[in-house]
Amino acid sequence: MSRLRVDYDELGLTYNSHRREDPRLASRIHAGLGQARTVINVGAGTGAYEPSDRWVLAVEPSATMRARRPPGSAPVIDARAEALPFDDDAVDAAMACATIHHWQPAATGLAEMRRVAPGPVVIFTWSWRASRSGSASIWLRGSPASGRCFRRWRKS
Numbered sequence: 705m706s707r708l709r710v711d712y713d714e715l716g717l718t719y720n721s722h723r724r725e726d727p728r729l730a731s732r733i734h735a736g737l738g739q740a741r742t743v744i745n746v747g748a749g750t751g752a753y754e755p756s757d758r759w760v761l762a763v764e765p766s767a768t769m770r771a772r773r774p775p776g777s778a779p780v781i782d783a784r785a786e787a788l789p790f791d792d793d794a795v796d797a798a799m800a801c802a803t804i805h806h807w808q809p810a811a812t813g814l815a816e817m818r819r820v821a822p823g824p825v826v827i828f829t830w831s832w833r834a835s836r837s838g839s840a841s842i843w844l845r846g847s848p849a850s851g852r853c854f855r856r857w858r859k860s
């Protein structure tokens with residue numbers, strides 16, 4: 705999987721103005737969490753797709769993104785997927801949306817999710833290699849900050 709270098713401390717300044725949940729994805733993500741009562745959301749950003757009917761703890765390394773979580777959001781800690789600061793089997797389930805393409809490598813973060821959550825591990829992602837002219841080009845469309853980030857990514 706290619707890793708996308710994006711500075712979320714910059715992109716995060718405007719992230720909430722263009723990030724929208726897709727209700728079809730939301731229902732599948734929430735169904736995937738099954739009966740889990742405790743959930744960690746890894747690479748949580750500003751909280752998209754976090755369920756409101758269970759206990760959730762968000763994990764997010766960007767201070768800008770953490771600061772832009774709406775009032776009433778789940779609590780958030782500063783940590784990365786590759787080294788989750790939790791004991792084995794600490795929570796029922798784990799989720800990660802639109803983030804594993806940033807992990808270094810993704811496999812390490814996925815193994816960490818499996819280690820800390822014995823139940824469902826729900827991932828929403830897509831192939832960036834296959835979609836550079838497709839979904840990647842419309843992701844966050846309209847954001848000047850994202851435009852700058854993607855131009856940098858294409859150069860690297």
Ligand SMILES: C[S@@+](CC[C@H](N)C(=O)[O-])C[C@H]1O[C@@H](n2cnc3c(N)ncnc32)[C@H](O)[C@@H]1O
Binds near residue numbers: 748749784802803
């Ligand atoms: C496209 S945003 C997605 C945020 C949120 N999950 C959503 O669906 O809106 C990607 C997020 O992954 C975070 N991220 C980047 N590298 C990470 C890592 N190594 N571990 C955990 N999160 C990471 C970024 O800070 C950013 O908030």
